[in-house]
Amino acid sequence: MLIFRRIFNFEKAKVEQLEKRQNQRFEPNRDFPLQAKAYYAGREYAASILDLSSNGIGLVVARDPALAPGLHLHVELTLGQHKLEIEARIAHLKPLEDGLYLGLGLVFKEFELQKSYLQLLQPVVIGQSLKPMAAERVIQDDPRYIKQVFIAEPDSLLTVRMEAMPGSPLHSFEFMMLDSFCRGILRQGTAAPYALESREENSASQGKPVFETSGGLHDEIRQLFRWTLPNLSSAVPENVRVFLQRFAE
Numbered sequence: 001m002l003i004f005r006r007i008f009n010f011e012k013a014k015v016e017q018l019e020k021r022q023n024q025r026f027e028p029n030r031d032f033p034l035q036a037k038a039y040y041a042g043r044e045y046a047a048s049i050l051d052l053s054s055n056g057i058g059l060v061v062a063r064d065p066a067l068a069p070g071l072h073l074h075v076e077l078t079l080g081q082h083k084l085e086i087e088a089r090i091a092h093l094k095p096l097e098d099g100l101y102l103g104l105g106l107v108f109k110e111f112e113l114q115k116s117y118l119q120l121l122q123p124v125v126i127g128q129s130l131k132p133m134a135a136e137r138v139i140q141d142d143p144r145y146i147k148q149v150f151i152a153e154p155d156s157l158l159t160v161r162m163e164a165m166p167g168s169p170l171h172s173f174e175f176m177m178l179d180s181f182c183r184g185i186l187r188q189g190t191a192a193p194y195a196l197e198s199r200e201e202n203s204a205s206q207g208k209p210v211f212e213t214s215g216g217l218h219d220e221i222r223q224l225f226r227w228t229l230p231n232l233s234s235a236v237p238e239n240v241r242v243f244l245q246r247f248a249e
Contacts, residue, residue: 003119025051031230040073127231184247191247193221
């Protein structure tokens, strides 16, 4: 059932934090391969996803007078080979020109299902919440490069470097996605994913990279990177998007 088995292995305390921090609505990009269906009273509704949050989802379905606030239905979410079936309550609905908007509150009867859904949500949250750090706050620590930094929820950071001369192409990137880390240098042409070692909650020391590729960790970080790229916010310049996409192939 879990989307990821090596990363985003959230404990209950962490889930409660994510629920509070990610209860706003995030809009997945159309290129993000997440699909949805809704089921009520034996009928299947093809659905498009407008927004997602830690405890809700907004869907557009065909108009049907049988659907009303307060009703419970089932939502099926499919991402790659992963499929989640979640009970949901219609909190509100709104007629649209091309269908009916359903604002759904999700009902998680099992912690494992809730954790799986939050794992699915992370590529959207990380990508959509990216915003540039103020230039005066960026520490330019290498005279050979000019650094751009974008910050995101939850505890994520994208750093992009270009050579310090006019018209120079982008040189490299580092993308910390919660507790996972992915980097790439243009001359290598491919991303080098690795994980940050776990840190004690009250520890002031930073984790050091652990170059572990066993047990599927490498593949999971690469998949997270690939799913995050379609969801990059409009604050990320087009040249950065194109540059990062070169490492997703």
